[in-house]
Amino acid sequence: MQVIVDTNSSMPLFAQLVEQIKQAVQAELVAPGDALPSIRQLATDLRMNSKTVAKAYSLLERDSVIQTKGYRGTFIHPDAKANSNVDLSSWVRAQLKQTIQTLKAANVTDSEIRIAFVEIMHNRPNSGD
Amino acid sequence: MLVQAIFYTVFVAQLLLVSYYYPRKFTARISYLLANYPPEQYPKLYPKPYDYHAENGAKKSLRAYRFVNGLILVAGFGILTAMLASGYTPRLLGGDEVFVLLFGAVQTVPHMITEIGTAKYFKRMKEVDISTTKKADLRPRRLFDFISPAYIGLAVILYIGWLVFFLGNSEFDAGLTTPAYVTVIGTATMHLLITGVIMMNIRGLKVDPHQAYRDQLKQIETTIRICVFVIILMNSFLILMDASDRYAWEVFDPVFTSLYLQLIIIFSLGLRFRKSRVEEVDFSVYKEDVWLV
Structure with missing residues (x-):
């Protein structure tokens, strides 16, 4: 192979x-x-x-x-x-899509979502604190 | 008289084997390749500058190769005739093996030159390889996939055997520059180098970037076998030469040396010719963009 x-x-x-x-x-x-x-x-x-x-x-x-x-x-x-059937990257996309849809439904702006995402990803303290 | 007859027979065999038989096999192989795999159909086999007038260039090199081997053969028979005419017999205390060894070294020069030429050719092949796709097999390569552990064991046993035999018969009191130390260090270095070649073949980059995986495995197997057989032969020869000193067989030293050289050639060049038959090589990989097919 x-x-x-x-x-x-x-x-x-x-x-x-x-x-x-x-x-x-x-x-x-x-x-x-x-x-x-x-x-x-x-x-x-x-x-x-x-x-x-x-x-x-x-x-x-x-x-x-x-x-x-x-x-x-x-x-x-x-x-x-x-x-090998489990596609984690598809699952991540599905999860993120669902979360973003929920946030948008609550009138959270794109930039607020983006900033929060980056902060969480990099373990930074909340900018609102 | 018997010693003389054995010596002349063995030396004639050395002349014919190294300067006639294997050069003939090599030229036949290259001629077959040129005739059946031309640059127009197999461009990857002829990387620049080998693609220009490839056939004429190769034929010219082959003629030079044949000429040099022929010259060495004639010189060898000339020396042999002169020895016969002068009634030469190997000296009882040995020492004449040096001449056999030197002539053997001269005989291997054309083979060494072709090896260097082949290495340059493959280096050039890698340099001009612009393919963006790379292939690899999903199987691990391990030493014992290529050679039986029995051969490796035999090589190790013979090396230890020689070391014990040699050390039991040597003087080590006169410091590190004594011939005994030089021999032990030199032999250890040689073994390390050969082991390095084996490891490089298993783990290193393949020499020919286009080579089919099946052919690559065959080449690795052949190279490893050659290396291990060379170690086996080298240690057997060293033991034999030490035994010759110890039991006063020195008169046979030139015969042993010639036989050793011949066996090295049979188990290196000969094995290479037997194992990688040009008719069995997958040449389709050298066609233009074969990976797209």
Whole structure:
């Protein structure tokens, strides 16, 4: 099973990797328990920064699509197929959309929403305090 | 008389193997490649400046390669004839292996030049590669996927065996500059370098940016096998040479040296030719923009 990344694509490289590994799991091109290449090997083969591959692996691990077993390496998670269906970024969008709709219904302006969002994201104290 | 006969036979074999048989195989391989994979159909195989008059340039280089090997072969047979005429017999106390080694080094010069040329060619191939898509396989590469642990074990045992055998027979009192220390450090460095080559092949960038993954795996396997066999042969040779000193077989030293050189060539060049047959290489990757197909 091969992964192909396009450095000209508008999609970030780590996202291309995450998507393709999830697609490989869905298409059963990789099975639970299968070993994956090390971060260094994949980064070298794709001629990209190892931090990019590490980011893709950490997102896949968070979604329980892969699991790291210490020095033994990285493997496909036993529940990878079910877990690779979960699209957290779509869920985040849906949640945000619902929240923004509620706020707008309460006549909160766009800039108030934006400022509050940035403050919460960066753990800053409330500007109204 | 027997020693003389064995020596001449082995030296003739060395001449023919290194300066005739393998050069012939190499030229046949390149000629096949040029005839079947021309620049018009396989442009990625001929990165600039190799694309200009690629065929003529390669044929010229091949002629030069054949000529140099032929010259060495003639010189070798000339030396052999002179030795026969003078009634040469290897010295009982050894020392003549140096000449065998030196001539062997001269014989490998054309092969070294082609290796350097190949490295430059692949470097150029990487420089002109403007493809924005990169491929990688989702399988890990591990040492024992490419070679049996038995070979690695044998290489380690032979190295330790030689070290024990050598240290038991050497003087270490005269300080770090004694030949014994130089030999131990030199041999350790050689082993480290070969181990580095193995690791580079497993973990490093692939030499040919367009190469199909199946061919890349085959190439890694061949290189690792060559490295491990070289370690096995090197330690066996060192043990043999120490035993030769210890048990007074020095008269056979030139024969042992020649056989060692020949085995190194058989297990490096020979293995490369056997394992990566040009007819089995996936050349479709060298066609224009094959990744879009």
